[in-house]
Amino acid sequence: MPLLLIPLLLVGFVLLYLLLLPLALLQRYRAGHARRRAQPWVIGINAWLLATSTVTFLFGAWLAGRWVSAAMTDAVVGLAAGLLLGLVGLWLTRFERDQRGWLYTPNRALVLVLTLIVAGRIGYGFWHAWQWWRTDAGHTRWLEQQGTVLAVGGLLLGYYLAYTWGLRARIRRG
Numbered sequence: 001m002p003l004l005l006i007p008l009l010l011v012g013f014v015l016l017y018l019l020l021l022p023l024a025l026l027q028r029y030r031a032g033h034a035r036r037r038a039q040p041w042v043i044g045i046n047a048w049l050l051a052t053s054t055v056t057f058l059f060g061a062w063l064a065g066r067w068v069s070a071a072m073t074d075a076v077v078g079l080a081a082g083l084l085l086g087l088v089g090l091w092l093t094r095f096e097r098d099q100r101g102w103l104y105t106p107n108r109a110l111v112l113v114l115t116l117i118v119a120g121r122i123g124y125g126f127w128h129a130w131q132w133w134r135t136d137a138g139h140t141r142w143l144e145q146q147g148t149v150l151a152v153g154g155l156l157l158g159y160y161l162a163y164t165w166g167l168r169a170r171i172r173r174g
Helices: 002-032 040-064 071-092 108-135 139-144 147-173
Strands: 094-098 101-105
Touching (some): 040 147, 071 108
16 A cells, blocks of 8 residues: 555656746846845855856766757857856956955846746756657657756856856955
């Protein structure tokens, strides 16, 4: 009898995920445009970890090129677009200085655009999985079409990489 509950638990977890996903995206948007205090040591660690993540991401895209058509191209184009968007985001960020240091507020519209890109990619992933399941296509054909995951991942990684390194430079400059 307990083994019969496993499929129900799996369905329950999927439904809970689908129910909480919009709330998580809303919270991400709210936290993304909040005014925050710039702590140089945190920004420095984050910048170096993002640089490491970028190298790892590009290595993973190179490896994925064996199974996903144009994986490296999608990753590099996404990363380049993200770097440009990060510079725009840094330019649109409002900086303030008080007695305790720097405060910064990211641009609301840009945070909304990034959140909608993530939401759109998640929605596209669900739709794509649904189409694959309905047509019973082969795994290799489905995997070959996953280049947008790398493009969106590169976009987000490039954005945060440029934004964090620019923020680090701005705070250090004073």
